Amino acid sequence: MKCAEAVEQFPFYSYGEVSSEVEERVESHLAECASCRQDFAKYRSFLEALDQREDVMEAALLTTCRTDFRQLLAAETAGKTRGGGWLETLRDLSRFHIPLRIPVGAMALVALGWFGARYTPEKFGGIRAGLTQPMFSSVQSIEPGNSGQVQIAVDEVQRRVVTGSLGEPRIQQLLLDAVREESNPGVRVESIGVLKNSADSEEVRRALTDAVSHDPNPGVRLKALEGLTPYAGDASVRKTLANVLLKDDNAGVRVQAIDLLTAHHDDSIVGVLQDVMQKEDDNYIRTRTRNLLQAMKASIGTY
């Protein structure tokens, strides 16, 4: 392979997007060409610099999107099932409001506040009588009445503080529920951080393996892997770790999985490790996997 050809392959080689034949040719060229080695090191620096870009993802934005979409969907399904009328027209309008970002729900909430304040005497409690202010409100339906009033069904979520020891079933259940709190990765990390000390409970371990396998946030998956560390020798945990190693899209998570797997030699994962050698892009993980296979006296590839 000539230098120009090798340099041209750097992007694809780095992403693991070349055939094994090209991979070998690039590697043997790099082994004998100091200039290309230097170029490749610069290329790796370029890729690493690109990773400095942080994902911009605000939890509040996700919540807003979900709320807006639920209302949009309600309008969509109502449009399918109902006939005409001013309410349907109003619901239809919500579709056109997408680019304008004026959810019908926001208007409905204003209406709710206005009607609530106007028609509910405070001495009878009314809206102000709630124990706490709603944390989250979502308008589910709006029905006009005959006398100019409007009936609005609102789902509200309120906050309350629950205190107790880790040994209490209701506290443990809340923590287990919090592991699946899909809109808040911070809560999931915190709950796993507390629960991991009770990972001898089968239910907790199952929650941790679920989080490792399915949580969309890599930080949460890493925390759950940390909780599973003492159980890396268990067959079911090792199966989960092998799946993570093969399928997780985050290299940091895969690195932790291979580190945990390496701590215990187990012939049953040879096939998985050989698959990893075929598919893995990350050099560190490939090296660890190769070393592990060699230590187990297994072949590196499948034939």
Add this chain to the structure above:
Amino acid sequence: MYDAAGTVSAILAAPLDEAGLIRTAQRGDEDAFERLVRMYDQSVLRLAMNLLRSPDEARDVYQEAFLKVYRNLHLFRFDCSFHTWLYRIVTNVCLDHLRRRKVRKEESTVVETPDGPVDQVTRIVEEGPAANPERQLWNRELSQGIAAALEGLTPRERTVFELRHYEGLRLRAIGDILGTTEEAAKNCLFRATQKMRARLETFAPGSGQGSAQL
């Protein structure tokens, strides 16, 4: 999601089976559809945010894409993965936004401030607990350099680069998503990489730590 009693909705705690969920949603079950949305919406929103660098546009993409999914789910025949099908919709909506932005010559999220140009989206990320100021400066400059370099790509190059480098998708999957061949996606990635590297080579990282010759 917590209800008034502080418990998690059972619907979201149940084990997920994607194919079963899709079939149930295809039969009109709205709970199943919502669960399907929840399985993917974080990654969809992240992709839209990273491609468009605008919370407002990302929000529009979320609504438009999932509404299209809802309206067309009955046409999904399992002849590709749901992920590919969904991302095909999402990337098309994102590409439309990027192309409209080109036509409108819309400004990027980079705005002029007394301290020089600042990427508003990067600023959102950086407004956390104070870290090493030199490191912050370096990160800000680098992030702005990357944002500017990405702005210099065509919508298609940008999408391919985002999906390959940041989302980690294989070129074959990217080809499927964009309705093109793996080879075409590969060529697109090559052009994008060359442009990115050229833009970042002229980027002066300042005196901060962690600078690297690119």
